[in-house]
Structures are given as structure tokens and as C-alpha cells.
Amino acid sequence: MTEEQRRQLQQQLWNIANTLRGKMNADEFRDYILGFIFYKYLSEKVVRFADSILEQDGLKFAALDEHTEDGAEIVQAVHDAAVSELGYFLKPSELFHAIAMKGNSQADSDADGEQYNFILPDLTRILKNIEQSTLGTDSADDFSNLFEDLDLTSSKLGATEKAKNALVTKVLVHLDKIDFSLADGTADVLGDAYEYLIGEFASGAGKKAGEFYTPQPVSTLLAKLVTAQNKNIKKLYDPTCGSGSLLLRVKREADHVDKIYGQELNRTTYNLARMNMILHDVHYADFDICQEDTLEHPQHRDLRFDAIVANPPFSAHWSANPLFMSDDRFSVYGKLAPSSKADMAFVQHMVYQLAEDGAMAVVLPHGVLFRGAAEGHIRQYLIEQMNCLDAVIGLPANIFYGTSIPTCVLVFKKCRRNPDNILFIDASQAFDKVKTQNMLRPAHIHKIVEAYLARTGQDKFSHVASLETIKANDYNLNIPRYVDTFEAEAEIDLNAIAGQLKALEAQSQQTDAIIAAFCQELGITPPFAESGK
Template identity: 80%
Template sequence: MSEEQRRQLQQQLWNIANALRGKMNADEFRDYILGFIFYKYLSEKIARFGDEVLEADKLKFTDLDEATEEGLAMVEAVREAAVQELGYFLKPSELFHSLAQRGTNRLDAGGNGESFNFILGDLARILKNIEQSTLGTDSADDFSNLFEDLDLTSSKLGATEKAKNDLVAKVLSHLDKIDFNLSDTNADVLGDAYEYLIGEFAAGAGKKAGEFYTPQPVSTLLAKLVTIGRTKLKSAYDPTCGSGSLLLRVKREAHGVDKIYGQELNRTTYNLARMNMILHGVHYSDFDIRQEDTLEHPQHLGLQFQAIVANPPFSAHWSASPLFMNDDRFSQYGRLAPAKKADFAFVQHMLSHLADDGTMAVVLPHGVLFRGAAEGVIRRYLIEKMNCLDAVIGLPANIFYGTGIPTCVLVFKRCRKNPDDVLFVDASQHFDKVKTQNVMRPEHIKKIIAAYKARKDEEKYSRVASLKEIAENDYNLNIPRYVETFEAEEPIDLEAVAAELTKLEEESRKTDETIAAFCRELGITPPFKA
């Protein structure tokens, strides 16, 4: 598929999404359209898999007659193979195309184009059957309640049952016409389109966008930082994984990750992350994403990861319970992160999971670089005792959806190649302005990565600071302390300015005299004293 065809697919899906939207806000209609696309993907995947199973019998999965004993036997054979290989199952009558066709009646030239049969009940049953097809199998946790956010009874879809049904049937009909091109195993066309939609929804979701999406340039930067020098990762982890886009970017940059781990607090976003993984071709056995509060109820204790990335909620609240002083994640630091600023609590949690040969990159607000009290104590311990901070990278302001604050990326390693210093990069002025948003382009990311690899001083951009200098600054990591970005203004020649003012005054006087002379000739009083 060409790049132009790829863009056309993305635009088609976005147009269909807007047709569904109606009065719903971005994060509400996102759940419906992405859920329907996911259902279509699962259907096409099953149909292709069924054809492969039945190839020796020269049969097509969609042609199997479920009303006959022979047909049911064939369906059952495909089911057993599919649940083991794909983790779920759909019968031929439950496939997306079959339902979309049942939902739409094409009228003749004397009609008004199309009408819709009632399919909401069938759709609800089918989505439930997908989840139930996994019960008792290894994939059960990955499909459990996966479609719970597709509330087909919601009044947001329409005031009446007919209105709801007509809208859903219309959307399914439009989606049914789109070829997802799953036969092209070398191109993740649908995965890219899905990512595009998630990004577009985030752009319109305001502050809520930060709950589920990290802008692609930031994801790319973090992914590149943790995969430098690696072509394959054993494991990758994101403790606040949102829609999973950041983890998928790591997988892409590393050309493969054996196992992906994540945790997400928001139930709806957790469902979206699992869909995103499956839709990008990540086998159910190759990801482990849990739904819980990462700080209060961590789900992957005892595991170590080669790559850790995160864009935690900035300055989030947490309990900061004194009981956590007995938690191995926090006990060694002597202080807990403030209850109203959990930024360092996320850092401590992530470091407890970082493997000795691993790299960790996390996006945080600038306050973590210089705030005192408990945060100052934790920051000093990270640098002085653990010596695991490898780099501090300042990003442009206004690059995240829902907040315009400037942010930074902290890079950590347990076993550092440069244990005597920390690299500081000020990339805050390297961006393009796009409408109301600042955007980092590939060339901006490339420059950051080059600076991280080179680890050299570059005027007004990067500097390698010794641990001694950082200690002398009382472990304050504020970037301007280390990277000088002051621009000297051109000196002002006061004598030249005075001469110019005198010249202007003389020209003004001569102009006034000329105007006064004209006024006298006309027999009128000048508007000023000549």
C-alpha cells in the first residue's frame, strides 16, 4: 500500500468517526468507533485464519453452513485451532461483514437509498460471545470485558432504539466497505490508522487526552533513548501505559520485544491498550497489561525490565502513606514523594523494576529538577548514592495535549558508561509551531539523540556537567544552571540615538512651519503655535 493510500484510509476512518460523533465529545465517540474497528479487525483475522485451517478441504470459512451437522463440525474444528492460536473465536454468522450486511437493506430506485434492519441485539450478543470464547483459556485476561465501553443502550447514540440502531448500522455499513489489507503482512496499515485515530481523538479531548495518549514525537524520542545500541529487547514496561502507544513505539524502534508489560489505572483506557496491542499484531501471550493504580497496587512486583518508558500524570496525587516507608520501592530514600506531587514516586517505582543492563526514560514537569523538601532529598539520593541519572533533556513547552507547561525527560541507567557526569540538553527552543500546538519534528528528535550519543558540550544546546558541579549546586538540576542560553543584545549607541532624535525634532519643526504658512494663506488659525 502506498503512502497516499495509507493517508486515504486514515481519512476515511476519520470521516466515519465524525459521522458517528453527533453530540458526543471526543473521548466518548472514540470508544465506539475504535471498538467497531477492532471488531472488524477480529472478524477479518478469524476469516483469514479459518481459510488457512480449511485449505486442505478446499473450503472457505465464510461459506460454512452452521445449520448443518457437517458445517458445525468444521466450525468447531476452526474454533479449537483459533482459540489456541489467536486466543478468541467468532462463528461465520458473527463476522463483521455478515452483521453489516444484515443491518442494511438496499432499496430500489423508487426508494430512498437504504434502510436499516434491527441489529443492536445481535451486535451486543456477538461482542459478548467474543469475550466468552476465551473463558478458561490463556487469553481470558486479555479479552475479559474488552467491549464494556461500547454501551449500545446509551442515549448518546440516539433518542430512540430505532435511531440508535440506524446510526450503528450506518457506521458498520461504511466500515464494511473499507479494505484493511490484512493480507499485507509486511505493512501495519490498520495499526497505523488506529494510531492516527487515537492521536486525532487526543487532539480534541482537551485535558483528558493526557490520560491515554503521548504525542508521537515524544513517544519516538523516549523509544529511541531506551533502544540505543539494541536491536532486540527481552522486555519493555510502562507503569502508566495509557493506550499503549508508547510501548508499541518501543517495539517498533527495537524491531521487536519478547514481552510487553504495562499498567493503567483508567478502565476505559486499559481496554483501549489491550485492543491496541492485539490490533498491532502483538500476540496475546506477548503482552501483560494490568488495570490498577501503579503506586498503590503495583501488579508486576519482582520483575526487571530492559526498557522502561513512561509519561506519568504530572504532579498527580497519591496517598503517600507512611506504610510505604516499608516498601522496597521507596524505603531506601528516607523520604516519600509529596502527596500532591507523585512525580518522584513514579521514578522510584520505575527504578525498582529497571534491570542492571536496562535504560529508563520518563517525561516529567520541570519542578522535579529543583523543588526542595522531600523531593530534594530523593533527587540527591538518586545522584549521590545511586548515581543512576544519565541525562536531563529539556523539551519545548506546549507539546502535550491539555497542558502548555514545559517538560523534561530524565534518562536513568543502573550501570552507566559515564559515571562521573550527567548530560544536560536544552531542546526547549527546537520545535515548529502548528496552529496552537508546538511540535517536535524528526530533525529535532534526531538532534537530541545525536547529542545524547555524542555526550559533548555544544554551545547553547548541551553540556556535560560533573557530579562535583551538581553537588556544588546542591543537586539542583535546573537546566539553565548548566546550559547557557543567554542571548546578548546588540549594544545601543546612545549618541547616535540622541542625534537621530535631534534630527527628527528639526524635521518636525520645519513641517509645522510649512503647515502654519498654508493656514495663513487660507486665512485660518494654525492648529498649533508656529
Template identity: 45%
Template sequence: MVKQTNEAKSFMRDSQRYMSLPYNPALKERARALRRAGNLAEVLLWNQLKRKQLFGLDFDRQKIIGNYIVDFYCAEKAVVIEVDGSSHDDKAEYDAERDAFLMGLRLAVIHLRDGDVKRNLAGVMDFLRGHPALTTPLEETTPPFQGTPPRETTPPLRGTPPRETTPPLRGTPPREGNNSPPLEGVGGGSSFEGVEGGSPLALWYDQNPDDIAEFEKQMRRKVHYVIKPQHLWGSIAEMARTQNEELLRTLHEGFKYIEDESFASTFQGLFSEINLDSEKLGKKYSDRNAKLCTIITKIAEGLEQFSTNSDTLGDAYEYLIGQFASGSGKKAGEFYTPQQISSILSAIVTLDSQDPSTGKKKHLDSVLDFACGSGSLLLNVRHQLDSHGISKIYGQEKNITTYNLARMNMLLHGVKDSEFEIFHGDTLLNDWDMLREANPAKKPHFDAVVANPPFSYRWEPTEAIGEDVRFKNYGLAPKSAADFAFLLHGFHYLKPEGTMAIILPHGVLFRGGAEERIRRKLLTDGNIDTVIGLPANLFYSTGIPVCILVLKKCKKPDDVLFINASEHFEKGKRQNRLLPEHIDKIIDTYQFRKEEERYSRPVPMEEIETNDYNLNISRYISTAISEEEINLGAVNKELLALENKIVAATKKHNEFLKELGLPPLP
């Protein structure tokens, strides 16, 4: 091994010399053309590399090195990645010359086959994450080969697990043991089909028992979890395909391992709602095992047709939740906020709170959804700022099934266990110890709060709750509707410079009694920033129109912005829909505080006070279309002219009738 730093310096000199050759317009144009016409496999891989999914490394695409154009190049690691199609077999001599030239520059060359990238992108990324050329510091890389290099110029070191270096939970794992072996052709075209003893990772575990602890330590450092080889999807799918009698027991063991040991933080009860011993699967163990073999085999066959990267799998999970919600009627309100509405809330809370017109915040330390359901709203906020824009997301959910849905949703969207915390508990009782912190210096507060709590939820507030710091200065919401109780809970934990957006029924805008007193105090304290009225029948759980309240503890304008979007939607058979232009109009109006007739208006507090703090949108924005004023004189003149024409026509007609000897018209 070359350990002197002058080796790295020599590489840099050689590289700079060959990358600063005289300007070649034809080669430059060829590189640009390749970038524009890149095949599907290159585009899929580039989408991962440009988002720095490989240890945060920067890659160039269609890089000119000497007189050659390479697919992907990483200067920091001195690595070239080539995606080879079937046509490359006809260019073997050219490829060999190019690779020899690159190796002369001390560049490592990794070859991938486009079929593997298209079929199993997640597996290809896992292979790259475990490749020594990308994991070993530059000073410690192997010196260049002499002559024509092999297809994989940096062979795996002993003790480094082959290919499945990242046990894939964040995406469908490589298809181990099925008809299509994992990553067939990647890095040299090797196939593991038919290898005795199971998958490559399983073999490595068997052959390197002393290295397992260190390997798993590295895995937890890089991707925050470990899954044993026998619990990977490929192994499970192979057991199902071969009707293995141990499948059911292996699933039980796998679920328990994931709950207790896979992650640094335990995920107790993650699979508590899955009953593999249900008699619906069969009365006897053998019957249940056989049924699961059939089900899993069918799923594996279906998954072969789709991309297996983490984004696709997470989106598919989200889609299934949405489809389940659409067929669940009123129960859907317990766990799902339609994406179109989530987009509005998430866009609002990520804009600058003091001056939204300046655009999005660059970073949020924390986001809270205290009635998070399946977690789709939290993920939408995360998506607004990309995966590194939020330090940690927090959620709370009372329903145990929905709570587990939320945790799975986070993991399947690639959110590391250290980047989120979902608590199972009752929001109104505030039984989350973290939120009950008595020390003000340690009490958590959040940059953004979003929520879609259950509408008009009946609750039983006690005398002790009346003294709760969340409600003490405002009073308690009525037993018949806890809407303001949910609002005050979230508002209490909002940072002074934060933004809160919550979905509530229209009743909170105008109902009297205790709700009127709470509403009045929020208004006089200057905490209600915007009221947005949405169309009816947008939700799976109710057909009533709802509103979005935007609240801030500190806001600049001394008015309340009203947006009446109730008439801007596309009508559907079962549900109405907000189209992208409707969503953009709402967000744009909020961001720039626009005034538009029959749609939006900033209303001064004096006017709201004269309306007894009633926030009914129709009081401030009229949707009535004024009738066109009628000119009675002109209409009368027109009628007289018509009357004269009728008289003249009748007279002429009667003359014809007289000639014919027929009686005249009256």
C-alpha cells in the first residue's frame, strides 16, 4: 500500500496536466451532447450522485480527462464510474485503452452495467458505498496496475463485505437468490446465483466472524441501522420461493431484531399490529407458513418490475396510505392529510415568519406535528427544505396503529432514527415527558408547528387541566369541541420567531362562549396572522369546508390577512381537488400579502373589533357578484320599437289574408 502523501500530490499533478489540455471544441460539444442525451441508467445514477448520496462526495458528469469523456468523476476520491450498456462489448479495445490511460493517472475505475442500475438502483448505491475506492482515504489507495486494468480496478479488500454493504431497509433490497442475482455484472460481471450458503453478505458473515462487530459499527455510523443477512428482503423472498418451513419463524425473529437491535434507539412495538399467528392465515403453523410463502413470492415478483431506490419506495408507501385513506371514509381523518393540503401548510411554515416575501428559511432546527397521523405532513415539511434542511422532526400520535404507520413512513422515506422522534400518547393530556419539562431553559420549543387534529373532538377537561400552563391564560375549550385546545397546545410550544399552521373547522372562526374568549385574546395579542378558507369536500373524513389558521408569537403587520379560496378548486365525483395553480395562488397570496377582489384582503384590527372579533370570512370578503345595472329607459324604447314592428307585420299579414278570403288576425 502507498502511504506517503506525495503519492496523492503526484496524482494531482498528473490529473491537472491531463485535464488542462488545449481547448478541444469538438470534445466539449460531444460532452454536452452526452449530458443532454444521457441514457436512463446514467440519469438515475446522476440523480443520486448530484444529491451527494455517496458520503457527501461531489461528482462531475461527462468529465473530459485527456482525450476521453468519462461518465462520472470524483476528484476528492480519484474515482471514475462508468455505466456500460450492451454496446460497450463492441468497444472493448477502446475501453481498455481509456482505462489504462486513467489508471496511469492513478484513477480508480468502477464499471457498472446499465441493466443493474435500472433494475436495482438501491443495490448499486449500496455496492458503491462499500467499494474500497470510495471508502479508503486517497493516500491509502492501491497503486495503479500496469497494462490493461481489469473491469473492477480496486478489488474488495479482505474483511470488507461484498456488494450488500448497506443492508437495505431504505428501499427494496437487492434480489438475492431469485432468478436475477444481486447486482449481476456490477464491477466485473460476477454472478452469485447458485452460491452455496445463501447471499454474498451471509457468506461474508460466516467467513469473517471476527469482523462483524466492526462492520456493524460502521454501518450504524453511516446509515444508522443494521439488518442481519437472514432478515434481508432477498433472503426472505428466497425462503418464500423455496417454500422454506422456517419462513414464519424467521419473520418473527426479524421483526423482533428490527424493533430491539437494528437501530441505536429502540423501536418497540413497531410491528405490534402485525399478527403472523392469525388464524386468517391458517389454523396450523404449516398452513400459515405456506400462505406467507405464496404472498411474499407474489410481492417479490411484482417488485422486480419497479425501481428500488428509497425515494420510490417511500412514495409508494405514501401512495398506499392515500389509497387506503380514500377507501376508509371518516376513519381516514385519523391518520391522513391529503397531499394537496399538506403542501399549503408546509410551504407556509417554511417561509420566513417575519417577512415571508423574502422566501424560504434555509434551515429549521425542529418541527412539531402534535397529531401527526401517518406522518405525511411532517414529511412534506421536510421535503420543502430537502433532507438536510431540518435538524429533527417531532410527532405525537394517540392511535397505536397510526403511530406505527408514522414510524415506518419515516424509515421508508430515508429519515434516520436520529432525525425524528414520534411519541405515542395523548396530546391534550400532554403525557409526553419531553414537553412537560418544568425548567424553562430546557423546555422544547419548535421553529414550525403543523397539525390537522380531529375536528370538533369531544374531550373531558379536568380542573387540573384548567391550571395547565398551555391553557391558563386563555381558558378551556368547551367539552363539545377541543379545536382550540389543540391549537393552544401547539401554540404554546412555538418559538417566538416560529410559524404555526393548523387545519380547523370553520366553527372556530365565529362560535361564541369560551371559544370567542380564546379567539379574542389571540387577536388582541396579535397572534393570528392569516385565515384561509378552503373549499368543501377536500377531506376523506368530512365534507364540510375547513380553514387554515396561521399563528405567530411575533408578527410585523397589525392586521389579519383573509384568503377566500373556497371557490377555487376542481370538482370531482367523490371529492373536490386543489390543482397546482390553486395551491400556488394561496401560497403566493400569503407570501406577498396580496389584495384581490373577492379573494383576499388584509383587514385592520379596528374592523375586526367592530365585528366583535368574529372571523367569519364572508364578513370581510364578499363573494357576491353584483348584478348588472339595467337602463330602464333604453329597455322601454326597445320594447316600443318591437311593438310597432308587430303592428306593422300584423297589418301586412291581414292584407294577404283578405285577398285569400280568410278572416284577419285580431
């Protein structure tokens, strides 16, 4: 698929999504359109898998009649193989194309004589059947309640059942016409389109966008940082994984990732993350996404990870319960992050989960670099006692959806190649203005990563600070303390300015003389007479 065809697919999907726009807000119609796309993907995946099994018998899965004895026997055989390999199953009558065509056919008539097929009960049943097909299998957790946000009874779809049915049918029929190119195993066309839609929804979701999406350039930067010196990752982790886009970006940058782990508090976003993994062809056995509060109830605390990436909610509230002082994640520091700002609590959690030879990159608000009290104490411990902070990277303001504050990336390693210093990079001016948003371009990302790898001082961009210097600054990591970005103003030639003023004065006198002559001809007093001119 060419780049132009890829863009056309993205635009087609966005146009279909806009079919729902007038009925509900961005985060609501996001859940519907992404859910329907996911249903179509699951259907096409089953068809391709089943057809490969039935090929030697000259059969096509979609053409099987599951109500006959022979058909039911074949469908059951495909079911057993599909659940084992794909983790789920759909019958021929439950396939996306079948339900879209049923809705689009004109078989029934309503009280007004208009013909239509009512598919909402069938669709609700099918989505439930997908989940139930996994019960008792290893994939059950990954498909449990996956479609719970597709409320087909919602009045937001229409005032009447007929209106709801018509809208859903329209969306399904439009989607049914699109080729997702699943046969091309080398091109993640649908995954890219799905990411595109998530990004588009984030741009219109305001503050809520931060709950489920990290802008792709930022994801790319974090991914490149944690894979810079190790591209074969056994365990990858994001404790605040949102829609999973950041994890998938690391998978793309790495040569190989054995298993992906994530945790997400928001239930809807958790469902989105699981869909996103499956849509990117991550096998159900190769990811473990959990839904819980990471700080209060960590689900993977016994594991250690080769790579950790995160974009935690900025300055979120947490309990800061004194009982956490006996929790291994926090106890060694002697202090807890304040309840009103959980930023450092997330750092402590992630450092605890980081493998001895692992790499971690986390996006945080600038306040973590210089705030005092408990946060200052934790920051000092991380540097002085654990010596695991490898780099501090300042990012531009206004690059995240829903907030314009400047942010930074902290890179941590427990076994550092440069244990005597910390690298500071000021990339706050590395952006292009795109409408109201600032954006990191590939060239900006490349410059940051190259500076991180080179680990040398660059005028007005990077500086390698010794631990003694940082100690002398009382462990304040505010980037301007280390990277001098001061631009001297151009010198002013006072003699030249004086000459310009004399020339302006002479010109003014000539103008006054001309005005005075005109006033004399008109017999009026010049306007500057009172000033003595």
C-alpha cells in the first residue's frame, strides 16, 4: 500500500466516524467507531484463518451453512482451531459482512411501510458471543467485557429504535466497503489507521485526551531513548498505558519484544488498549494489560522490566497513605510524594520495577526538577544514593493535548555507563508550530536522540553536569542551571542612533517650514506656533 493509499484509508475512516459526530461528543463516538472497526477486524481475521484451513477442501468459511449437520460440524472444527490460535471465534452468520448486509437489505417493513432490517439485537448478541467464545481459555481476560462501551440502546444513537438502527447500519455498510489489507502481513495498515483515529479523537477531546493518548512524536522519542542501547526486549512495561500507543511505539522501534505489560485505571481506556494490541497483531499471549490503580494496587509488582515508558497523569492526586512507608517501592526513600502531586510516586514505582540492566523514560511536568520538601528529598535520594538518573530532557511547551505546560523526560538506568554525571538537554525550542499546537518533527527527535547518545556538551542545547555540580546546586535539576541558552542582545551603536536623530530633526524642520508656508497662504496660525517654532 502506498503512502497516498494509506492516507486515503485514514480519511475514509475519519469520514465514517463523522457520521456519528452530530449525535455525541468526541470521546463517545470514538468508542463506537473504534469498536465497530475492531469488530470488522476480528471478522476478517477469522475468515482469513478459517479459509486457510478449509482451502484443501475447496470451502469458504463465510459460505458455510451452520444450521446444517455438515456445516455445523465444520464450523465447530474451525471454532476449536480459531480459539486456540486467535483466542476467539465468530460463526459465519456473525461475521461483520453478514450483519452489515442484513442491515442494508430491505426485507422487513415498519408501520409506515418503509422497509428495513432491524440488526441491533443481533449485533448486541454477536459482540457478546465474541467475548463468550473465549471463556475457559487463556485469552478470556483479554476479551472480557471488551465491547462494554458499545451501548447500542443509547439515545445518543437516535431518538427511536428505528433511527438507532439506521445510523448503525449506515456506519457498518460504509466500513464494510473498506479493504483493511489484512492479507499484506508486512503492512500494519489497519494499525496505523487505528492510531490515526485515536490521535484525531485526542485532538478534539481537550483535557480528557491526556487520559488515553500520548502524541506520537513524544511516544517516538521515548521509544528511541529506551531502545537506544538495547533493541531486544524481554519485558516491556507502561504503568499508565492509556490506549497502549506508547507501548506499541516501543515495539515498533525494537527489534524484538517478548511480552508487553501495562496497567490502566480508566475502564474505557483499558478496553481501548486491549483492542489496540490485538489490532496491531499482538497475540493475546504476548500482552498483559490490567485495569487497576497502579500506585494503590500494582498488578505486576513482582516483575522486573527491561524497558519502561510512561506518560503518567501530570500532578495527579493519590492517597499517600502512611501505610505505603512499609511498601518496598517507597520505603527506602523515607518519604512519600505529596498526595496532591503523585509525579514522584510514579517515578519511585517504576524505578522499583526496572531491571538492573533496564532503561526507563518518563514524561513529567517541570516541577519535579525543582520542587522541594518530600519531592526534593526523593529527587536527592535517586541521585545521591541510587545514582540512577541518566538524563534530563526539556521538551517544548504546548505539545500535549489538554495542557500547554512545558514538560521534561527523565531517563533512568540502574547500571549506568556514565555514573559520574547526568546529561541535560534543552529541547524547549525544538518544535514547529502547527495551528495552535507545537509539534516535535522527526528532525527534532533525531537531534535529541543523537545528543543523548553522544553525551557531550553542545552550545545552548546540551551539557554534561558532574554529580558534584548537581550537589552544589542542592540537587535542583532546573535545566537553565546547566544549559546556558542566554542570547546576548546585539550591541547598539549610539553614535549611529544620534546621527539618525539629527537627520530626523532636520527632516522635521523642513516639514514644519512647508506647513508654515501653507498656513500663511490660508491666513491661519501654524499649529506649532505655541511651541515657539
